[in-house]
Amino acid sequence: MRCSYFDAGECRSCTLMGRPYADQLAEKQRHCAGILDDPGIDWLPPVASAEDGYRNRAKMVVTGTVEAPRLGILGADGHGVDLTGCGVCSPGLRATFPVLSRFITTARLTPYDVPRRRGELKYLLLTESPDGRVMLRFVLRTDEALPRIRKHLATLLTELPQLAVVTANLQPEHKAVLEGEREIPLTDADSLRVRAGDVDLHVLPKSFFQTNTAIASALYRQGRDWIREVAPATVWDLYCGVGGFALHGAGPGRTVTGIEISPEAITAAERSRDAARLTGVSFVAGDATAYAVAAPTPPDLVVVNPPRRGIGPELSGWLETSGVRHVIYSSCYAPSLGRDLAAMPSLRPRKARLLDMFPQTRHYEVITLLERG
Template identity: 25%
Template sequence: MKKGEIYEGMIETIEFPNKGIVWVKDESVGETVRVIVKNGMPGQKVRFQINKKRKNRCEGRLLEVLEKSEREVREPVCDAFPACGGCMYQTMAYKDQLSMKAGQVRALIEDALVRGGQVKADAPEEADYVFEGIQGSPLEFGYRNKMEFSFGDAVKDGPLTLGLHKKGSTYDVLTTGDCKIVHEDFTKILKCVLEYCREQKLSYYRKMSHEGYLRHLLVRRAQTTGDILVNLVTSSQAEHDFTELVEELLKLELEGHITGILHIINDSLADVVQSDETRILYGKDYFYETILGLKFKITPFSFFQTNSLGAEVLYSAARNYIGSTKDMTVFDLYSGTGTIAQILADVSKKVIGVEIVEEAVEAARENAVLNHLDNCEFIAGDVLKVLDDVEEKPDFIVLDPPRDGIHPKALEKIIQYQVPKMVYISCKPSSLARDLEILLAGGYRVERVQCVDMFPATVHVETVVMLSHKKPDSVINVKVEFGEGEGKVPLDNIAKRAEAYKPKERVTYKMIKEYIEAKYGFKVHTAYIAEVKRDLGLPMYDVPNAVEELKQPRKHPTAEKVEAIKDALKYFDILK
């Protein structure tokens, strides 16, 4: 198998976030090879080209879907599918999306528990934690309360476009005029702005040359009130009077109502939506949103969950895990605009939020005043540094970090508090799994896990984890004398008991493969070992998103290799 070669195969499972797993026979080595093909669905027969080949990893680029999956039970809901990679699971039934995401998270969590020592590798079914499945979003479509659209073109020197980037491209922009994960008001605003900018022949900003005018259209909409903020983002390379555009926007027949239209100047070289200068063209630069009875002020750049109704499900799950915090000091680390802190403030002695984005901290302080909460303190700064200066000690910790997770050194400081319980809210399961290993090594254990789907049709999912720290209830001092004679403990007895209770070495697939190669002189694939274990009824991981019925037969090990695998399993006491 070489780079550039083209193969066909069936996507058997999808690993987080969008890694389709295809098993292909590599004729050069006579074995079946695991290839990662992104952006597919379980059960699809695909054609792909090998674009990465390393020692232990092989990746292919999806070229064509040859046969649809049985899980694709509905037609695409928007014109941009599948060119826009945002909602790649939209043709799947929602219940299948939920099942697949829950399976992905569970696999990552259990791998972390095995590596962290909470779960035995050879007995994952005996895991001493509770996986509580997944809760869906109250809205499957039209759930996003914020969208950043980009200006550009779909083909070089083509007409001006406004929408989302084409899958796999940082330059080509598709006009997404019927995006279904946002409210219809977004679509009407997008079409109005695009038509106006085309008529005015305004140029768009080119990221390579850093030349041009139009950059982004940022729209935010309150779920509870329908208030809308329209933010047109440009460079400072031209001047334009947007009075006519404001008039056109205000004429639109919307379900909600525009409370503010802003012109934001952004000359950053990076492709990010930020403000060097903000000009209010109409109304005001904020609106209010309500979550679980609390009111929050939302500005163009406020950090706020993009699915308001889904956020209520997420925070309710977190609050359920947190339980009673009466008379407790709670640390809300990576607190954003203080949503969780304020949800807990009513039932806590004090809540201290730490957030690195100063604008978010200012918003959190405003929101606390708005909600008449006087026991919240919000500190601007990096968690890694701020914890050194905070005098209070927490009784409970809530973690809600950004997508990349928590810095290992910050985790070490968090562990040093030795709080009995903490809750970790994650928007990226793979980062969560990495951080859990460190927390497990620090004496914590996973008690409960709950997934919440905040982003239907996409690859993303939120996870809430409750962790506990076991401390000794009491200390008993016992005086023991070693040696021979009455009342003394013989040393040879200690050695025998230690040997008897010595934990068994974890047997890995690598050890089994090395044993077989050394004894029989040939190699066996991991998939063959797994198949033999499955046939023998030995413990296996659950794979909720596996294909129930293959459309082409899976390659099986020869009788010789089956016997060699059984011999290795007996050697390592896995098979009696």
């Protein structure tokens, strides 16, 4: 894949841009295997992604002026770089950008000037489902622009009928925080239905969802296959997010519990469970480590899908001494996975698979099946 923004030095986010994709995938496999460094691991073939158009989410910084807005990223000087032609964004997302630029002008939404700390509209956050429906979030400094957004929203929905959910998020602070606490719905629908693997996930505005739906589906199905292979009676999905692993782990006679710190994510997971009419699956809003440590008895299998920092020493220590027979660990950062594995030597990686969630970059997802030795 070639990228004019990368070649011109305007955006270097995709650090592997221009390298043959087969070489990228092989390098990631070598990197991950070198970190885990266990000859006993049965490595399944890596799961490749589409090289371009794979991103289902876009975080567009809004800069420029009302008359000539720019959607993209901030340059080193604090001013905007237009990235509306970004090739890793899905074609469906790219199709919205010209219409949204015109809407900014029509609704007189003043882009936020970072160096001067002036303006209203900070970001446009977009998520697309596989069937082409889109969630749009306006991140604003205050609610001053809301009447104008509402006034012209009907026209926007006519021009972009794929917009299923529109909200405004208020983030008044001048700091590197993407969104604020207050989310204001602007459409009747407040969640985006995303088919991922075997289930429809109901993604709410502030819920985390994977950037690459095709690879997320493969990830959830791999977790499902290993759960079926092990056949546990009880499963915990720690850091469950909107419930991808927990919902795929449901089965006859099995009790599955998902734990996630975000109440909104738990609400989304419960909607997905109810829509799928799954039984034996429950969700709890709370800290994953605190939940595990306080529980009177451990489950047969634990799924962990932590953020980049990993699960940390306390949860690793609990897993090491808990007696849990199997752990499925899904990691977006192999070095933290390596540290966590070193802290629980009784749980050895038996199988592993790399999934290329982020082509053109050095990042990837790896999922491992751990078994107590």
